[in-house]
Amino acid sequence: MATAWSLTIDCASPTTLATFWTAALGYEPAPPPRGWTSWDDWFDDHDVPPSERDGGAFIHDPAGVAPGISFLRVPEGKTVKNRMHLDLAVGGGRHVDPDLRRSRIDAVVQRLTDLGATVLRDVPDHVTMTDPEGNEFDVL
Structure with a gap:
């Protein structure tokens, strides 16, 4: 059985990259996890402080075929060529x-x-x- 996977991209601006890759791939912003009506509800239930809520963005294939992509804010910038693309x-x-x-x-x-x-x-x-x-x- 294959292992489910997704891709995570470290970045300075999760919203900017999520917007770009949503348009580039024909993806959509990911809905909140099952059981929550909004991302804010999920954040509240998981005690994510408001200051950390803009630290990530999530997109997904609306057909559910291709893997999801997460964009996570990190403090350091990109310094070398990607090893994977x-x-x-x-x-x-x-x-x-x-x-x-x-x-x-x-x-x-x-x-x-x-x-x-x-x-x-x-x-x-x-x-x-x-x-x-x-x-x-x-x-x-």
Whole structure:
């Protein structure tokens, strides 16, 4: 049996990154855990002080297929290249006509740039970008 998992991204601004990745992936803000009507109710029940309630943000795949992502505020900034990154597979794969595949990649790169991403490298089969806090990912 596979182990359920989610992804956690350390960051300076959980809300900023959650907003970016929600739009980039077609995700939604995660609802509060089952049994609570709001995140504030959950925070109250778990004695999370108000000063700590903006320390995280949570998004999920509305179809319930892909893993959830948490964004947690940490005091230190990013200092080196990611050792793990996301690949956004939007081109359709190598079996798709290269011009069509590239047009799909370019459209997503433009949309993500408009959302605050930055292009690092553009090579024939993919584009390496960074999110608003400098975390690398590829669009392929």
